Amino acid sequence: MKIKLLLATLGAILLSGCQSDDERPTLVVQRFFGECGAVYGKSIDVGKAETECGIVTTMLNRFAAENPDINVKVNIVAWPGYAQLSAQIAAGDPPDLVTMHQSVISDYQARSLLEPLDEMLADAGITTEMLTPAGQRGTIKDGRLYALPWDTIGRLWHINTALMAEAGLMRNGKPLLPRNPEELIDHARKFKAATGKPYLVQAQVAAPDYLVANLYTYLLAQNAVVFPDARHIRLNTPEARKIVGLYRTLNEEKLTTVAQDFPSATANFVNGGGGIFPTGTWMIGPYEEAARSGTSALKGYAVAPFPQLWGQSAAFVDGHGWVVPKDDRSSAERKAIVRFLSFLARYNSDWTRTGHLPAFNAVLSSSSFTQQPHRRDIATMAATGQQLPGFVQRQSAIQGLIGEELEAAVSGVKPIDRALADAERRVNELLSQI
Amino acid sequence: MMERRVSGMVFVLPFIGLYCFLLILPFVMGLWISFHRADLFGSRHWVGLDNYVRLFADPVFYQAMGTTFTLAVLIVPALTLITLLLALALNRASRSAAIFRGLFFSSSVLSVTIVTLIWRFVLTPDSGLIAKLLTAMGIEPLPFLSDPNLTVPALAITTIWWGLGLPMMLFLAGLQQIPQDMYEAASLDGANRWTTFFRITLPSLRRTTILVIMLQTAAQLQIFGQAQLLTQGGPSGSSRPIVLYIYEVAFGRWELGYAIAAAEVLLLLILALMLAQYWLSTRGEEVQR
Numbered sequence: 001m002k003i004k005l006l007l008a009t010l011g012a013i014l015l016s017g018c019q020s021d022d023e024r025p026t027l028v029v030q031r032f033f034g035e036c037g038a039v040y041g042k043s044i045d046v047g048k049a050e051t052e053c054g055i056v057t058t059m060l061n062r063f064a065a066e067n068p069d070i071n072v073k074v075n076i077v078a079w080p081g082y083a084q085l086s087a088q089i090a091a092g093d094p095p096d097l098v099t100m101h102q103s104v105i106s107d108y109q110a111r112s113l114l115e116p117l118d119e120m121l122a123d124a125g126i127t128t129e130m131l132t133p134a135g136q137r138g139t140i141k142d143g144r145l146y147a148l149p150w151d152t153i154g155r156l157w158h159i160n161t162a163l164m165a166e167a168g169l170m171r172n173g174k175p176l177l178p179r180n181p182e183e184l185i186d187h188a189r190k191f192k193a194a195t196g197k198p199y200l201v202q203a204q205v206a207a208p209d210y211l212v213a214n215l216y217t218y219l220l221a222q223n224a225v226v227f228p229d230a231r232h233i234r235l236n237t238p239e240a241r242k243i244v245g246l247y248r249t250l251n252e253e254k255l256t257t258v259a260q261d262f263p264s265a266t267a268n269f270v271n272g273g274g275g276i277f278p279t280g281t282w283m284i285g286p287y288e289e290a291a292r293s294g295t296s297a298l299k300g301y302a303v304a305p306f307p308q309l310w311g312q313s314a315a316f317v318d319g320h321g322w323v324v325p326k327d328d329r330s331s332a333e334r335k336a337i338v339r340f341l342s343f344l345a346r347y348n349s350d351w352t353r354t355g356h357l358p359a360f361n362a363v364l365s366s367s368s369f370t371q372q373p374h375r376r377d378i379a380t381m382a383a384t385g386q387q388l389p390g391f392v393q394r395q396s397a398i399q400g401l402i403g404e405e406l407e408a409a410v411s412g413v414k415p416i417d418r419a420l421a422d423a424e425r426r427v428n429e430l431l432s433q434i
Numbered sequence: 435m436m437e438r439r440v441s442g443m444v445f446v447l448p449f450i451g452l453y454c455f456l457l458i459l460p461f462v463m464g465l466w467i468s469f470h471r472a473d474l475f476g477s478r479h480w481v482g483l484d485n486y487v488r489l490f491a492d493p494v495f496y497q498a499m500g501t502t503f504t505l506a507v508l509i510v511p512a513l514t515l516i517t518l519l520l521a522l523a524l525n526r527a528s529r530s531a532a533i534f535r536g537l538f539f540s541s542s543v544l545s546v547t548i549v550t551l552i553w554r555f556v557l558t559p560d561s562g563l564i565a566k567l568l569t570a571m572g573i574e575p576l577p578f579l580s581d582p583n584l585t586v587p588a589l590a591i592t593t594i595w596w597g598l599g600l601p602m603m604l605f606l607a608g609l610q611q612i613p614q615d616m617y618e619a620a621s622l623d624g625a626n627r628w629t630t631f632f633r634i635t636l637p638s639l640r641r642t643t644i645l646v647i648m649l650q651t652a653a654q655l656q657i658f659g660q661a662q663l664l665t666q667g668g669p670s671g672s673s674r675p676i677v678l679y680i681y682e683v684a685f686g687r688w689e690l691g692y693a694i695a696a697a698e699v700l701l702l703l704i705l706a707l708m709l710a711q712y713w714l715s716t717r718g719e720e721v722q723r
Contacts, residue, residue, distance in 0.1 A: 083685040086474045107688070111475055205559065205580040206666040259559035259577035268560065397686040408670035413582060426494070433471060433689055 025332040030075040030095035052354045070336045094325035102138030102319040103395040109141045115324040116144040124342035134385040135359035138319045147321030151356035154317035158277045161300030167194040177307040181246045188255035200256035201274035203265040208403025218243045221314035230391040233427040236420040247410045272297030284355035288373045303374045317385030357382045401426045464694045472691040485695035498679040506654040508590035521605030542599025546659030553592040582672035601646045608642030644715040
């Protein structure tokens, strides 16, 4: 009898362990942007946080602190985390909110794996008109909003003005930027002759998307129709050949760094290794800080959108957004999501300290944004920045395929014509299988 | 007799059941999916042999297979030879030998992420350890991670450094199995060290060597992490092994059927190669019997 009682008690204890006593709605937030718990693990002062990781970590901490009635669980995934997300969705266990590049949204939206967010955003007090044109273009698919746009990210020319001055490429305190491809080569040669350093710092190793951003930008500048429809790409064109030819000349004459990966190129620029580093908006903060510190080899710093080498001014942009994968959710869980979306919108201004452009018009015109260094120089990108057409799926895989062929073309391994034809064939084959 | 056979079956049944459930069933399911245009989320559209037809016409598949076999050829013989020499050098009961055994084995306990991080510091073209040494000597740094001719050797070196531990231990275990009296007899007969090595040590390690070669061949044909983290298969796909290609196709392009078709071909190739190696290496033994 005693043994039976003991077993029954033991069983009851074990079973009680299986039952959760937390009846709050659970919000599983999955994000990339890195792990920085050691520095920001307990921080809730969003205004004092710096860097993508620091700001997003602090924001999530703050949301959890402000909403004790919601059980917030945060999954930090290695960038970009889409393989993990796909596996979670395939297993029927998706998170509630996920960071997603706007260029990736079409993949999931076309397979009906994402919730349209129009209603939830309206409940959170967010209307389409409040969003920047670039933010809208990145998140509206088939007339519906599939994400809360969070920023606009694009490539800029980060410029070492001290070295540009040494090369005689400054006028009235501003860098003299080329107005056509011939002028770019001319500037690059002058720069190298004067400083002994390459004009461009570029990440050309293990960074296939790097060259693709240049190609897309200058194709958009020439009004080229890159994707005539959802099943075809048009790459082997005179416009594309001109662009790739320019970058090949830069490589051939060693007017650019050729053997650097992204971390090396990033460090090389701050160490005064070259004149201009065409890279993302997210580097404005660190480079501005380095230039101001006085201890770095970066003695002067300016930033500008890509120069207009062909046709018109253009910028190929992407952006981050918050999406909600489809799942069965209770009313309380949906309300928790709405609160989170509203919270995110409130802190969009803080996010711009990363260097990214805001997703909200009000932030774009606010002094908290415009008074940050160099932001006035790049603010136009939030309106003019263009993405690929919304019907183009697998944009990340497509960038990988094109980047691989561009690497071969720019480094001289393949003739430009053949590389572009191969890229076109490979992308068309991929698109035909969707 | 029958009763013994039944009881024997009962003992192996749990393993056979699990083996079928975890390996045979997924293999058959994979084979079935490879006849479909399929994505990760359950979409299936019957295409028959189309994925295989596409695969055998895909230059990137052949490039990836070529890279994989080049890596295996660079790694397996070198790894076998180096670990055999290390085992011979460290097969003694001294404190220093024990320390060096631990030292050489230590790289094997590291995860692929740490290994590639270490080798990235060494190989990075402009700021890596080798680049700095070469620059200090006035020599142009070698672009290990950006030159299509150097990326595959760079991956091979990384893998050899990482993989020293297990084969070395297998050789050490093999060496310790060789009866000492054979060496004593050879010594009495006046055999020199080379004769002893080629007539006693090497033949006695025959089975261990076959095991090391087979294990390493199977492992290197599935090389993945180093390539993904160190070179991302570039530049221009020159260092992309077949498993990385399969991963990219499945998770980047969501072409699950096509990726599985490539995986099935790889499986058959590994199986054929293992059987051929086994047959070649045991053929002599059968003749001797």
